[in-house]
Structure formats: structure tokens, C-alpha cells
Amino acid sequence: MANKNENDTLVNDCDIITRKEFIAQTSAFTAAITITTSSTKKIINKLSAPAPGMLTVAMNVNGKEKTLEIDPRTTLLDALRENMHLTGTKKGCDRGQCGACTVLVDGRRINSCLHLAAMCDGVKVTTIEGLGTPDNMHPMQEAFLKHDAFQCGYCTPGQICSAVGLLKEGHAKTDDDIRELMSGNICRCGAYQNILDAIKEVQQNA
Amino acid sequence: MYPFTYIKAKTNKEAITAIGSNSNAKFIGGGTNLIDLMKMNIEMPQQLIDITSLDLKKIETLPNGNIKIGALVRNSDLAYDETIMQKFPMLSKALLAGASPQLRNMATTAGNILQRTRCSYFYDTAMPCNKREPGSGCSAIKGYNRMHAILGTSDKCIATHPSDMCVAMAALDAIIHIESANGERTINFLDFHLVPGDTPEKENVLQPGELITAVEIPALPFASNSTYIKVRDRHSYEFALTSAAVALEINDGIIQNARIALGGVGTKPWRCKEAEQSLINKKATADNFSAAADIALKDVKTFQYNAFKPKLAKQTIISALQTIGGNNG
Missing domain, CATH: 3.30.43 (Uridine Diphospho-n-acetylenolpyruvylglucosamine Reductase; domain 2)
Structure with a gap:
């Protein structure tokens, strides 16, 4: 009955507002909208647009065929983490500036935060989970462990995917080349020297 | 989103x-x-x-020796293309000076040309910006304008064009190929981007409904002697404070031909034809390079926080010219 009483109160409160007061209040509200900037108007128009349809996308992720129903806005990063629950790939800046989200698409390293999942139909994606497992690590994963190439570990999946992509690209000849070609991966803990050592070891053993 | x-x-x-x-x-x-x-x-x-399935991913040498680069050629593929590295090193170097390897693996040739400024006020939707919202005002002119342009500015906008690749393409007189419902047309690279003037929101001459299909680089034998130098706050993965793409043809110590274009200082990729002309029939000396740099920068207008740029740009031009023209006198 408490609910009913609350409803009654609401109705009664509404009843108290006279027609004159109602018009005065809504006019003020309209005026407030009128003085908003044109960009705000653009945003309001966008919000009232009909919701777009979902898309069906099929991609091979770490050797497994996956079919997803996604909103067109979904980035590959969010599709991996939220739809496929592959949370090894990390979201750092979400703007292509830190490299934490680096994965390999058809063998090339990219920033998955700036790539739409909708554009991944038919592609092959490799994430940190697909490179190796704790029992059967990828040589780059082993080298990162051996050389202590991380502290907090948040940037590490991106660093490792990026390093694997770097060696595949085959353009790094010197330490400075490796540093330059790993510049898209930021490490706040500053493990750069050990990351360099890990990559060099895998490069030399290849 | x-x-x-x-x-x-x-x-x-x-x-x-x-x-x-x-x-x-x-x-x-x-x-x-x-x-x-x-x-x-x-x-x-x-x-x-999504245009990534279109057949615009080839780098071809045309019968006349020009190189035609498909609009969808990725920046990394263009940078490491052997013909480009050999015949147009400034273009390869400019591409590799831009962004990160991951971004270069994604970014396309046409997309690079059409990228928008990284002016922090353009990105901050809480601040006025004539480029983003025409008529709202420019926050940079009296704001923190350290990264901003000193050439081609107007009282409406002082944002720099962010591309490195475009600086080389401006120096190389590239030609942009465009297709639309009305057929095909070409635009000279130097006529493609616009200075802000009174309409900073209008950044190029591409019309609605037009698709860039390719960029053609005219054969230029002396461009094999070219380079791109970029000065920035960090050694890697940062936009230019100043940059220069230069090419020189030198016979017996005398300059026959020159190309100079600048990045990080202009509201569009900045070609310096008058400075190039000033070098012809001159000796490749530091004094002549310095005089050419002065001509390239004679119209600069600086703002509160970027008054360092003319001197830095001058040294960048001289350094780039000395890299390919020798360190004489």
C-alpha cells in the first residue's frame, strides 16, 4: 500500500501545479533548449535518430571460427573483450595512442581500439591468448618472462603482439630500429630495456 | 560514438x-x-x-615512369616499397616518421591526405573552434599555441596540417586521382588542401560524392637524392614541431634543381618554390642553404608560444639540405 500512497502523493503533487505554472515552466525549458549551441542541437538530433541494425560478423579468432551479432559501433577491441570474453587484450587509452590493444589481424599488428569489428568479416585475428598458453608459451612470451620485461603487466599483451608483428615485418636491424618500431607501445612502468632484450633474444634465435 | x-x-x-x-x-x-x-x-x-574491399591497393610504375599509388595502399606498405625507397626516399622517410607501426599498418594513402588537424582545441568539444563549429571562434590564437602554424594562418584558424607523408607529396608535385558519378578528374597536390582563410572548416577541394582512387608521383630522377627530417618533442611517435622534405640535383657542386616542402609550420603541407628557385645555379653551401631557408620562412607570423618555430624551421631546412647536399663551407 505504501506504493499506492506514494503514487497518490505524486498525483496530488501534480494536481497542485496549475495550468499557468505548467506553461511558465515548459516555456522556460523551451528557452533553455533554444539557447543551446548548434553542436548540442546536432547531438540532440543524432540521439533521436532511429537505432541502427545489428550486424552479423564472422571471423577466425585464435584458430576458432566466431560469429557475432554486433552494433556497428563495436570496435574489434570491445568485440574481443566484451563479446568473446578474451580479456587478454587490454584497453588503455582507447584512442590508438598507447598500443595496449595491439593484436594481429591477418598477421599484421594493429590497434584494435581504432578498428571496427564490422570491418573484420572474414579476417584472421590473433590475440595474446592465441600466441601460446602457460604450458606451451610462444617464444616471445617466454623471453618476456625470462628478461623480466614487465612490471604491472597491463601493457604486456600489446607489447608481445607488437613484438611478434615487428619480427614478422623484418625491418629491425639494430637496437635503435627495435626501439623505434616498438614506439607504438607505451610502458608506464618503464620496462623498455628489458623488452628490448626479450625481443633481441627471440630475433637472434629465429 | x-x-x-x-x-x-x-x-x-x-x-x-x-x-x-x-x-x-x-x-x-x-x-x-x-x-x-x-x-x-x-x-x-x-x-x-567501408571501401577496404575496393581494388585500390596496388603500387604501379606507369609507362612514363610515374608511380601510381592506390588510395588504399597502407602507409607501411608504401614506406617499405622498394621503388619508393630507392627513387623517392623522402616519401619513405616521411611515412616512417609518422604515427606508430600499428597505425601505419592500418592507415591508407588517401586517408592520410584527408586526416584532420590534431589542434587540441579542435579535439576539445567544450572549447570554441571555427574548424569544428564555424563562427564559434578560435581558441588557439590566444591559447596554448606551441604546436600551431606560423605559415598560412588566418584570424579564424592557426591549426597545422598534421601529415608527414603529405609534406613529401607536396615536394614531389603529386597528382590526386578522383572518381565520382560525373567521371574522373585529377587535382594537383598543391591545389588540393586549402589554407583556412575565412572558412577553416573547408580543408580541401574534394567535392561531395567524390572518391580518391590514387595518388600519382611524377618521375623525378633527382628525387633519389632526397630526405625528410622531422623535429619533435619525443624521438618517436609524435607530431612535428617542424619538418622538411628536400631534394637536390647537384652537378660539379652547382645546384641544378631543388625541392623544399615543410611540415609542422603550415596550415597545409607547405611548398617553398621561391626558396627552391633561389638555390638554382648556386653552390651547395651552408650560406646558400641558410639564405634559401630565410626565403622559405619570410612570411611567418608567430603566436605567443610558438615564436621558437621560425628559427627551428630554418635549422631544419638547412640540416635537411646539408644531409643530401653536403656540409660545404
Whole structure:
């Protein structure tokens, strides 16, 4: 009955507002909208647009065929983490500036935060989970462990995917080349020297 | 990101028809700039037309020796192309000076040309910006304008063009190939981008419904003696404070031909034809390089925080010319 009483109160409160007061209040509200900037108007128009349809996308992720129903806005990063629950790939800046989200698409390293999942139909994606497992690590994963190439570990999946992509690209000849070609991966803990050592070891053993 | 619909075009014609029927649609290639801008609610297209399946991914040498680069050639593929590295090292070096390896693996040739400024006020939707919202004012002119332009500015906008690749293309007199429902046309690279003037929101001469299909680099034998030097706050993965793409043809110590274009200082990729002319029939000496740099920068207008740029740009030009022209006198 408490609910009913609350409803009654609401109705009664509404009843108290006279027609004159109602018009005065809504006019003020309209005026407030009128003085908003044109960009705000653009945003309001966008919000009232009909919701777009979902898309069906099929991609091979770490050797497994996956079919997803996604909103067109979904980035590959969010599709991996939220739809496929592959949370090894990390979201750092979400703007292509830190490299934490680096994965390999058809063998090339990219920033998955700036790539739409909708554009991944038919592609092959490799994430940190697909490179190796704790029992059967990828040589780059082993080298990162051996050389202590991380502290907090948040940037590490991106660093490792990026390093694997770097060696595949085959353009790094010197330490400075490796540093330059790993510049898209930021490490706040500053493990750069050990990351360099890990990559060099895998490069030399290849 | 605001809602949008997504379609994939399979042919140039499909892409052009799709964009012709929706004035709020945009093409997406690499997406490295567009998705970022959409996340910031600066770009809000109603539809994205994915053009990555189009057959625009080849780098071809034409019978006349020109190089035709497909609009969808990725920045990394262009940078490491052997012909480009050999015949146009400034272009390869400029590409490798831009962004990060991951972004270069995504970004396309045409997308690089169409990328938008990284002016922090353009990105900050809480601040006025004539480029983002015409008539709202320029926050940079009296704001923190350390990264901003000193050439080609107006009282409406002082944002720099961010591309490295475009600086080399400006120096090389590239030609942009365009297709639309009306057929095909070409635009000289130097005529493509616009200085802000009174309409900073209008950044180039591309018309609605037009698709860039390729960029052609005219044969230029002496461009094998060229370079790109970029000065920035960090050694890697940072936009230019100043940069210079230069090429020199020198016979017996005398300059026969020169190309100079600048980045990080202009509101568009900045070609310096008068400075180039000043070098012809001169000796390749530091004094002559310095005089040419003065000519290139004679029209600069600096702002509160970027008054260091003319001197830095001058040294960048001299250093680039000395790299390929020798360190004489």
C-alpha cells in the first residue's frame, strides 16, 4: 500500500501545479533548449535518430571460427573483450595512442581500439591468448618472462603482439630500429630495456 | 560514438552511388583518424561506407615512369616499397616518421591526405573552434599555441596540417586521382588542401560524392637524392614541431634543381618554390642553404608560444639540405 500512497502523493503533487505554472515552466525549458549551441542541437538530433541494425560478423579468432551479432559501433577491441570474453587484450587509452590493444589481424599488428569489428568479416585475428598458453608459451612470451620485461603487466599483451608483428615485418636491424618500431607501445612502468632484450633474444634465435 | 549504419562497397561505383545518396555518409578505409574523431563526437556520420574491399591497393610504375599509388595502399606498405625507397626516399622517410607501426599498418594513402588537424582545441568539444563549429571562434590564437602554424594562418584558424607523408607529396608535385558519378578528374597536390582563410572548416577541394582512387608521383630522377627530417618533442611517435622534405640535383657542386616542402609550420603541407628557385645555379653551401631557408620562412607570423618555430624551421631546412647536399663551407 505504501506504493499506492506514494503514487497518490505524486498525483496530488501534480494536481497542485496549475495550468499557468505548467506553461511558465515548459516555456522556460523551451528557452533553455533554444539557447543551446548548434553542436548540442546536432547531438540532440543524432540521439533521436532511429537505432541502427545489428550486424552479423564472422571471423577466425585464435584458430576458432566466431560469429557475432554486433552494433556497428563495436570496435574489434570491445568485440574481443566484451563479446568473446578474451580479456587478454587490454584497453588503455582507447584512442590508438598507447598500443595496449595491439593484436594481429591477418598477421599484421594493429590497434584494435581504432578498428571496427564490422570491418573484420572474414579476417584472421590473433590475440595474446592465441600466441601460446602457460604450458606451451610462444617464444616471445617466454623471453618476456625470462628478461623480466614487465612490471604491472597491463601493457604486456600489446607489447608481445607488437613484438611478434615487428619480427614478422623484418625491418629491425639494430637496437635503435627495435626501439623505434616498438614506439607504438607505451610502458608506464618503464620496462623498455628489458623488452628490448626479450625481443633481441627471440630475433637472434629465429 | 553516435549510432551509424554500416555498409561495405565492393566496387568504386557502388561506393560512389552509396555516398551520393547520403550526404551524411563517410567512406572508411584505415579508420585511424575517423574512428578517433567519432569517439570524440567530432565526426558524427549517419553511415559508414567501408571501401577496404575496393581494388585500390596496388603500387604501379606507369609507362612514363610515374608511380601510381592506390588510395588504399597502407602507409607501411608504401614506406617499405622498394621503388619508393630507392627513387623517392623522402616519401619513405616521411611515412616512417609518422604515427606508430600499428597505425601505419592500418592507415591508407588517401586517408592520410584527408586526416584532420590534431589542434587540441579542435579535439576539445567544450572549447570554441571555427574548424569544428564555424563562427564559434578560435581558441588557439590566444591559447596554448606551441604546436600551431606560423605559415598560412588566418584570424579564424592557426591549426597545422598534421601529415608527414603529405609534406613529401607536396615536394614531389603529386597528382590526386578522383572518381565520382560525373567521371574522373585529377587535382594537383598543391591545389588540393586549402589554407583556412575565412572558412577553416573547408580543408580541401574534394567535392561531395567524390572518391580518391590514387595518388600519382611524377618521375623525378633527382628525387633519389632526397630526405625528410622531422623535429619533435619525443624521438618517436609524435607530431612535428617542424619538418622538411628536400631534394637536390647537384652537378660539379652547382645546384641544378631543388625541392623544399615543410611540415609542422603550415596550415597545409607547405611548398617553398621561391626558396627552391633561389638555390638554382648556386653552390651547395651552408650560406646558400641558410639564405634559401630565410626565403622559405619570410612570411611567418608567430603566436605567443610558438615564436621558437621560425628559427627551428630554418635549422631544419638547412640540416635537411646539408644531409643530401653536403656540409660545404
